Amino acid sequence: MAKPKIAIFDFACCEGCQLQIVNLEEEILDLLGVADVVEWREAMSEKSDEYDIAIIEGSITRPEDEERVKLIRSRAKVLIALGACATMGGINKLKNNFDLDDVKKCVYGKAASKPHLHTGLTKAVDEVVGVDYYVHGCPIDRKEFTYIVRSLVMGKTPEIPDYPVCVECKANGNPCLWEYGQVCLGPIIRAGCGARCPSNGFRCFGCRGYVDNPNVEAARDVIEKYGLNVDDLKTKMVLFGSQQEPTIYE
Amino acid sequence: MSSVNVNVHHVTRVEGHGNIVLNADSGKIEKLEWQVPEAPRFFEAMVRGRSYQDIQTIVSRICGICSITHSLASTKAVENAMGFEVSEQADTVRILMHYSEQLQSHILHVGYLAAPDFFGAPSVVPLVAQAPDVVKAIIRVHRLANEWSDLIAGRTTHPVTLIPGGLTKVPTEKQFRQLQQRLKDGVADLKAVAEALLSVAENIPNFTRETEYVSLKQDNPPTYTFYHGDITSTDYDGTVPVNDWKTVANEYVSDQSTAKWTKWHRGSYAVGALARFNNNAELLSPLAQDVAKMFALEKGCCNPYMNNIAQLVECVHVVETSIGMIDELLTKGLKDEKVSVSPKAGKASGCVEAPRGILFHEYEFDRKGNCVGADICIPTNQNHASIQEDFEKLVPEILDEGEDAIRHKLEMCVRSYDPCISCSTHMLDVKFVK
Numbered sequence: 001m002a003k004p005k006i007a008i009f010d011f012a013c014c015e016g017c018q019l020q021i022v023n024l025e026e027e028i029l030d031l032l033g034v035a036d037v038v039e040w041r042e043a044m045s046e047k048s049d050e051y052d053i054a055i056i057e058g059s060i061t062r063p064e065d066e067e068r069v070k071l072i073r074s075r076a077k078v079l080i081a082l083g084a085c086a087t088m089g090g091i092n093k094l095k096n097n098f099d100l101d102d103v104k105k106c107v108y109g110k111a112a113s114k115p116h117l118h119t120g121l122t123k124a125v126d127e128v129v130g131v132d133y134y135v136h137g138c139p140i141d142r143k144e145f146t147y148i149v150r151s152l153v154m155g156k157t158p159e160i161p162d163y164p165v166c167v168e169c170k171a172n173g174n175p176c177l178w179e180y181g182q183v184c185l186g187p188i189i190r191a192g193c194g195a196r197c198p199s200n201g202f203r204c205f206g207c208r209g210y211v212d213n214p215n216v217e218a219a220r221d222v223i224e225k226y227g228l229n230v231d232d233l234k235t236k237m238v239l240f241g242s243q244q245e246p247t248i249y250e
Numbered sequence: 251m252s253s254v255n256v257n258v259h260h261v262t263r264v265e266g267h268g269n270i271v272l273n274a275d276s277g278k279i280e281k282l283e284w285q286v287p288e289a290p291r292f293f294e295a296m297v298r299g300r301s302y303q304d305i306q307t308i309v310s311r312i313c314g315i316c317s318i319t320h321s322l323a324s325t326k327a328v329e330n331a332m333g334f335e336v337s338e339q340a341d342t343v344r345i346l347m348h349y350s351e352q353l354q355s356h357i358l359h360v361g362y363l364a365a366p367d368f369f370g371a372p373s374v375v376p377l378v379a380q381a382p383d384v385v386k387a388i389i390r391v392h393r394l395a396n397e398w399s400d401l402i403a404g405r406t407t408h409p410v411t412l413i414p415g416g417l418t419k420v421p422t423e424k425q426f427r428q429l430q431q432r433l434k435d436g437v438a439d440l441k442a443v444a445e446a447l448l449s450v451a452e453n454i455p456n457f458t459r460e461t462e463y464v465s466l467k468q469d470n471p472p473t474y475t476f477y478h479g480d481i482t483s484t485d486y487d488g489t490v491p492v493n494d495w496k497t498v499a500n501e502y503v504s505d506q507s508t509a510k511w512t513k514w515h516r517g518s519y520a521v522g523a524l525a526r527f528n529n530n531a532e533l534l535s536p537l538a539q540d541v542a543k544m545f546a547l548e549k550g551c552c553n554p555y556m557n558n559i560a561q562l563v564e565c566v567h568v569v570e571t572s573i574g575m576i577d578e579l580l581t582k583g584l585k586d587e588k589v590s591v592s593p594k595a596g597k598a599s600g601c602v603e604a605p606r607g608i609l610f611h612e613y614e615f616d617r618k619g620n621c622v623g624a625d626i627c628i629p630t631n632q633n634h635a636s637i638q639e640d641f642e643k644l645v646p647e648i649l650d651e652g653e654d655a656i657r658h659k660l661e662m663c664v665r666s667y668d669p670c671i672s673c674s675t676h677m678l679d680v681k682f683v684k
Contacts, residue, residue, distance in 0.1 A: 016314020
């Protein structure tokens with residue numbers, strides 16, 4: 001089998017997920033052994049319009065970006081959304097909580113009406129084109145990324161966890177951060193990160209998105225046990241959870 | 251003389267999207283612009299209403315490459331606004347965290363993004379075959395920097411241990427000792443990278459443009475600072491307090507372009523490793539000073555391409571300095587410190603040196619600690635005018651060298667600033683299409 005051609009593209013984001021690919025260090029060389037990276041603007045000057053696998057980083061915020069991602073979709077056999085901005089809009093979706101004119105005026109002042117500053121609602125990639133695989137997280141987990149690419153190159157379907165961060169956090173032997181007064185989203189957020197944040201003493205803020213069927217009742221029990229209410233949880237969920245499917249909002 | 255047209259759509263090997271446009275005919279330059287078409291992201295608008303505890307988590311996402319720096323600047327601003335004290339231990343560990351990012355970002359830039367220019371390769375990929383030992387040394391240093399960030403910040407990108415008032419967690423003594431040993435081992439790799447770059451140093455363009463260099467300066471104790479201190483410049487003898495950064499940046503909209511630029515004592519100023527070097531070089535660690543001498547880099551250097559060398563010098567500095575800081579930290583003994591703070595109303599700024607230059611964050615909070623306003627001024631914004639002015643001096647000097655050489659030198663010029671364009675577009679006016 002010929003080596004698949006991979007191209008990496010970035011949209012509105014911090015490019016930190018591409019950086020995790022760079023951070024694979026020597027493993028990049030292994031990746032280059034099984035696939036040809038034909039375009040990757042952040043790291044290479046080489047360019048190409050022919051690729052089998054397109055990796056999309058970033059969220060879609062402008063009409064011209066919608067057109068660009070549609071073109072990429074039409075050329076690629078497989079499309080992978082890389083990181084929270086691509087998989088669910090990421091932190092950029094916080095913008096959608098405000099009136100867009102107000103957002104522009106807040107940042108650009110009098111220049112806000114200029115056409116090049118146009119911004120639309122922030123969209124995840126799958127709100128514009130079909131996505132075949134998701135690499136969750138902000139930033140992505142390097143091991144999970146290589147696992148997914150390896151699986152695809154071998155013709156297998158990667159298995160992504162559909163249980164909450166609490167499972168991995170407990171396995172790491174951490175004390176529960178709710179006991180320390182932190183509003184942690186571990187009970188409803190998809191694992192796969194190794195509970196990186198709570199293991200470092202910082203609450204889960206939901207960068208991998210919700211599990212497919214969050215146990216809303218259990219989450220409600222936790223909130224009530226610690227004398228808080230749904231509003232307290234919502235202020236934390238909004239960071240990465242703006243305009244996702246509502247789970248605990250009612 | 252025939253016409254010269256250079257149109258680089260999305261300069262490669264930089265963070266974010268930028269374009270170069272040059273049209274010249276018969277030796278006359280008709281259009282020469284550095285443009286930034288990156289999608290704006292509106293961070294100052296998005297933080298409104300969010301808790302002081304969540305600010306660093308949000309603004310860290312301005313930039314994947316300098317996420318630790320953005321987190322530190324915002325956390326310092328929150329602490330200044332609310333009057334939180336940070337312990338000596340937390341302060342030292344934060345500086346170590348910040349140094350890890352300087353090394354991570356600088357070696358990424360010098361080694362992976364800029365070095366291919368010096369070796370005449372389109373990217374680091376063909377360089378692997380061309381200079382395998384150098385690439386392996388670069389990879390080892392990069393890995394060291396990343397694992398250093400992992401250890402102290404909780405992960406390489408978007409730190410999780412940093413909170414207003416201190417840190418959630420510090421490494422153990424054993425972990426610090428292991429890190430220290432690896433830093434000592436890393437010195438040899440950095441020397442190897444320096445030797446390799448020296449062997450191709452003749453490919454660094456010989457170009458100078460005298461300008462103003464702005465950075466932090468710390469007098470007490472005198473330190474080659476990235477974290478504490480006030481603002482200074484090569485055009486100014488004194489210092490300006492961090493809270494007054496707007497009198498330094500003087501953001502304005504240029505007539506020639508609609509990009510929001512900055513200026514202080516003259517038409518433009520530059521920030522970054524070369525700016526820090528030009529203001530504070532005598533405070534570098536001994537080995538870092540040696541590396542500067544290897545490349546004949548001296549205070550007052552006005553060749554923007556030498557910023558890459560200043561970055562290499564700083565790599566050595568942060569590694570050598572950290573080895574000593576870990577000793578001091580462990581001699582004093584690690585303490586288990588719990589952070590306990592409560593919010594209050596206030597407004598203040600926080601400033602640190604990002605790898606690519608001085609960074610300002612300012613926030614205002616209500617009495618519940620919710621953000622009511624923010625203003626962020628990014629190093630790359632402060633360099634846009636300088637890049638444009640470099641172009642304007644450089645192009646007439648090289649106009650007879652042919653389009654390929656001109657394009658290459660302009661791209662290298664942009665790259666030498668190590669621009670972080672996704673950062674800068676949270677508030678940048680890009681080129682106005684009429």
